[in-house]
Amino acid sequence: MEEIGVPAGVDPTVPSVARMYDYYLGGKDNFAADRAAADKIIEILPNVGDIARENRAFLVRTVTHLAGLGVRQFLDIGAGLPTRRNVHEVAQEAAPGSRVVYVDNDPIVLAHARAILAENADVIALDADMRDPAALLAHPGIRAHLDFSRPVAILMLGVLHFVPDDAEASAIAGTFRAALTPGGYLVVSHGSLGELTEEQEKEGRSVIGRTSVPGATSRTPAQVLSFFDGLDVLDPGVVPLQDWRPEDRAPFHEPGQAGAVGGVGRMP
Numbered sequence: 001m002e003e004i005g006v007p008a009g010v011d012p013t014v015p016s017v018a019r020m021y022d023y024y025l026g027g028k029d030n031f032a033a034d035r036a037a038a039d040k041i042i043e044i045l046p047n048v049g050d051i052a053r054e055n056r057a058f059l060v061r062t063v064t065h066l067a068g069l070g071v072r073q074f075l076d077i078g079a080g081l082p083t084r085r086n087v088h089e090v091a092q093e094a095a096p097g098s099r100v101v102y103v104d105n106d107p108i109v110l111a112h113a114r115a116i117l118a119e120n121a122d123v124i125a126l127d128a129d130m131r132d133p134a135a136l137l138a139h140p141g142i143r144a145h146l147d148f149s150r151p152v153a154i155l156m157l158g159v160l161h162f163v164p165d166d167a168e169a170s171a172i173a174g175t176f177r178a179a180l181t182p183g184g185y186l187v188v189s190h191g192s193l194g195e196l197t198e199e200q201e202k203e204g205r206s207v208i209g210r211t212s213v214p215g216a217t218s219r220t221p222a223q224v225l226s227f228f229d230g231l232d233v234l235d236p237g238v239v240p241l242q243d244w245r246p247e248d249r250a251p252f253h254e255p256g257q258a259g260a261v262g263g264v265g266r267m268p
């Protein structure tokens, strides 16, 4: 069957992690190849949908918290397809006029983001690759929209696990940290699945190997904490997402279940 609404230059037969994530969240912006790959991941990790929903809830709580602390500029790297309660909606609800830049390297993410942002002058969406962080930070569109001499919150939610090499992931996080002025923040969430069986690892690698990203890896909370080197990590530290200032909210999955961890660091 031919896919409807495929922009030029997009091969709908190559699964995209952005559209697979949309499918985990119950969205409709995905193609047959995305759903088939996502269904394989669901077989290996049946709670991946819960992890995705926890991640979005973490995004809402962290952005609300930072807006409450006075942050008015957000750079969302690996922003993903628009869904319920996007960063600009959460930030602008708390503080009208907050400025947001969405960055992704998936052309469908950009097409959808631009369509919903046409009316909002304080929000833009740009094509850039987090694996070249210096070029991303130098992007004229970002420099024109955000003032890096004032606090910016850099969000890296559910993206660094798509950089399997530890030294590269660490260098990427380090370059973004170095862009922060005092009072700026880094927010990271990351897959932290605990022990996987050899079979899970093998099957996971084979599915991800056919997608738009070069690979994916789970990291321990201590490894994720190292992405905040030199920053003051806000309480409660790098913890399972459902434990980060949970308020009176029932978690999507049980304590102790494999999932993702995250935290927020402030440039002193």
Ligand SMILES: C[S@@+](CC[C@H](N)C(=O)[O-])C[C@H]1O[C@@H](n2cnc3c(N)ncnc32)[C@H](O)[C@@H]1O
Residues within 6 Å of the ligand: 017, 018, 021, 055, 056, 059, 077, 078, 079, 080, 081, 103, 104, 105, 106, 109, 128, 129, 130, 131, 156, 157, 158, 159, 162, 213
């Ligand atoms: C799992 S989604 C996370 C979306 C959103 N940040 C969230 O937490 O809900 C990962 C996103 O990262 C994007 N991504 C992966 N590798 C990237 C890269 N090298 N540069 C920019 N974006 C990337 C994908 O296209 C996808 O939209």
